[in-house]
Amino acid sequence: MDKQTGKTVRERLVVIGGDAAGMSAASQARRLRSADELEIVAFERGRFSSYSACGIPYWVGGDVTERDALVARTPEEHRARDIDLRMGTEVTEIDVARRRVRARDVASGDASWTSYDKLVIATGARPVRPELPGMDAAGVHGVQTLEDGQALLDTLTRTRGSRAVVVGAGYIGVEMAEALLKRGYEVTVVNRGSEPMATLDPDMGRLVHRAMTDLGITMVDDAEVTELLTDGDGRVREVVTADARYPADVVVLGIGVRPETSLAAAAGLPLGAHGGLLTDLAMRVRGHEDIWAGGDCVEVLDLVSGQERHIALGTHANKHGQVIGSNVGGDYATFPGVVGTALSKVCDLEIARTGLREKDARRVGLRFETVTVESTNSAGYYPNAAVMTVKMIAERRTGRLLGVQIVGREGAAKRVDVAAVALTARMTVEQMTALDLGYAPPFSPVWDPVLVAARKAAVKVRGT
Structure with a gap:
């Protein structure tokens, strides 16, 4: 006015x-x-x-x-x-x-x-796109926008071969590996880290590695791509590392953003x-x-x-x-921050994390205890009960929850939301053990896997 x-x-x-x-x-x-x-x-x-x-x-x-x-x-x-x-x-x-x-x-x-x-x-x-020979060749795709997705689909439609290499094994990398597998490609994932999903601790990433291998995906860890080789038409044909070459009719970059x-x-x-x-x-x-x-x-x-x-x-x-x-618009709102919750999947394997990994906690000077438990997504006697692994990180002495990672089948990933709420509320693992979570045999054991981990974490923190 x-x-x-x-x-x-x-x-x-x-x-x-x-x-x-x-x-x-x-x-x-x-x-x-x-x-x-x-x-x-x-x-x-x-x-x-x-x-x-x-x-x-x-x-x-x-x-x-x-x-x-x-x-x-x-x-x-x-x-x-x-x-x-x-x-x-x-x-x-x-x-x-x-x-x-x-x-x-x-x-x-x-x-x-x-x-x-x-x-x-x-x-x-x-998308991160390393400045390497052949990185701009035909058949090499980043996946960030709808235009990127359409370009990749167009390449898959035109390509006569059946070999795909995914460079990187983060969220995009593992999700694109699944997508290419579903389209009938032989999939190789080349990962510079020791295990896929660097957003998890290596012991939890190992579970993802095992599941991807069981699906028929070739996992190559601790490998740095040095160049991409092309044919006479300028199309990508091989992905080269220091130790090997991997044939490729299409290459998808999943290195991060x-x-x-x-x-x-x-x-x-x-x-x-x-x-x-x-x-x-x-x-x-x-x-x-x-x-x-x-x-x-x-x-x-x-x-x-x-x-x-x-x-x-x-x-x-x-x-x-x-x-x-x-x-x-003249109103008022704030964004206070995040706890780092994220989900992904590879076929029927669900992957979830929230809060800090071990190396994150060390980097900011926190001392902590960790526990890892195996449970099931439903009562053990209920048909098709599947194993779920939960890792929990709690601050030493105070018992404050610092992070949770979950790898399992149906019903595993969204369980991390309980931990995300607990992190936001700055709850201790002791307090988490008293949470009144829903129970019925088709959905959970009597003690939910997250609560089992919280109980063990509370005992470990008390012991220190």
């Missing part, structure tokens, strides 16, 4: 990035402020908006049959809500001093400046140790009153360790967007 004229002053919100965090922020701001009060302009360099990147492996593997099933809201739907979403338009510069961004039409190359009153940066993350903050860095905005933007609790970029950031391009507070981390997950991105949109 202009104090002199009494008229409503229309502000402009500019959003960089048309996926989870950016469009959640835009949508929430629109709910709170009308188009007469707030103009919203969003830039997205790709062809799709508001989609689930987490669903790409299941689309590639055939569990999800239609690409559009992964799209939560189309550009047309956003525009119908008075959000000016400009697709195929890449922001190439942020001018903080003059409060404007420079955007280029990807197809035509035409560029222009757009001013802003408020700015949201939601540029996501980029880094925050895409090149624009922010060039604009002089503050970055953390992991390369992500630093924000306050309201997701406002530190030191900049009218600039917010969210999603895979930011670092977040780990509530267990007290340090900043980079975690690229759609759950966080959507929450960041809601917080940003609320604050931009």
Whole structure:
């Protein structure tokens, strides 16, 4: 409201990035402020908006049959809500001093400046792609966007061979190994670590290794890729390590991601140790009153360790967007931090973790005790009861829960949510033993596996 004229002053919100965090922020701001009060302009360099990147492996593997099933809201739907979403338009510069961004039409190359009153940066993350010979060859794919998923599917459709190599054994790596296995490929996973799933401790990663091998996936650990060899047509044909060569008709990179903050860095905005933007609790970029950031391009507070981390997950991105949109729209919201909960699967094997691994606890100076228990996902006498392994880490003397990892079959992964709540509440393992969890023979033993681990951890902590 202009104090002199009494008229409503229309502000402009500019959003960089048309996926989870950016469009959640835009949508929430629109709910709170009308188009007469707030103009919203969003830039997205790709062809799709508001989609689930987490669903790409299941689309590639055939569990999800239609690409559009992964799209939560189309550009047309956003525009119908008075959000000016400009697709195929890449922001190439942020001018903080003059409060404007420079955007280029990807197809035509035409560029222009757009001013802003408020700015949201939601540029996501980029896949790690080592600078090795052959890494840009035809048949080599990263998997980060829907465009990436479509390109991989196109290659799989055209490729006559049946040998796939996945480089990396993190979440994307193991999920893509499953997807390729389902499509009938002979799958080799080349992993630089000692075990797959470096987000787990090695003893729990070993269980994943065993299960993947049992599925017929060739696991190659402690191996560093040195180059990719190509044929006369420039297509990938072999993945080379220091000790061996692995034939490949297609290569999928699952090495991980880094925050895409090149624009922010060039604009002089503050970055953390992991390369992500630093924000306050309201997701406002530190030191900049009218600039917010969210999603895979930011670092977040780990509530267990007290340090900043980079975690690229759609759950966080959507929450960041809601917080940003609320604050931009004149309401109030905060994002307090995370405990690092994540799930994955390889065929029927479920994998879950929350909180700290052993090396995380050591790095921040915590002393701890660990216990590992084997139980079942249902009463032992109930048909098809399956083994579940739970590892629990508790702080020495205080007994505060520090982390939980779970590997098992049906019903294993979501049990980690109990631990995530306990971590957020800063519960001790002793307190966890009294939790009134649901019980019936088809769903759990009398003592749930998480509670069995908590009991053993409590005994071990008392003993110290």
